[in-house]
Amino acid sequence: MPSLYLAGPEVFLPNGFEVLQNNKKLCEAKGHVAYTPLDGEMPSGLQRDLSMAKWIFESNCELIRKSDIIIANCNFFRGACVDDGTAFEIGYGFSLGKRIWGYRDHLVPLHEITAKIISTKPHDAGYRIDQEGYLLNEDFGNSINLMLEFSILQSGGKLILGGFEEVLKELN
Known part of the structure; x- marks a missing residue:
């Protein structure tokens, strides 16, 4: 089964760790290995400054490189756009030839x-x-920025109406 990278703004939620762990369990129940932006083991003593930010960036890029498919939460975040970190993860995955699936709770x-x-x-x-x-x-x-939507579609994935679980159903 392909490995999955779970992209999205869940890391910013008060219960983001629990949400991502639940999504990983759903993936594992379907036979997938799943990675999230919170999976890297942060070095001890790292200060909350640009060195930590650089480590997060490099860790997430490594997780994307070792994944086969990206599943991206494309719902609005901090305004009427996809989270900018998620947008980067979609673009980076596309540049690496990864298949990308996106989901939204509405396709306006x-x-x-x-x-x-x-x-x-x-x-x-x-x-x-x-x-x-x-x-x-x-x-x-289009319901999200055209660069993101066509990255998803041209990668062989889909942008679907629904949530994370609907993507998992379509993958299997």
Whole structure:
């Protein structure tokens, strides 16, 4: 069975460790080995500074390299976009030829979602702005950034409506 890397913003949840451990158990019940961003063994004495951040980055990249498939939580996080760390993990996995599966609890086209921009003269910059001063997102019918969506699709995976367990059902 293929090994899985579980990408997503769960690491930021108050109960993130438990959520990820539960997801790993679900994977193991289906015969998969699963890795999460919290799986690396942090060296003792590492300070909470850029050296820790660098270690987290390198550890997660190594876990992605040793995985066959990435399962990415593509739900909105800190606004109307996929978590930026998850976006990197999708792109990095795609560059390595990994198959990627994404999931969302709703598939609303991005053009229906707006993001506030900070600019004194947004019209001068050539942006498409709505009447409330918000930047209009891409309007191609995709529900996440086109670079992420096509990384998922061209990798041989899917972006599905549902949650983590629905991806596992489709993988088996």
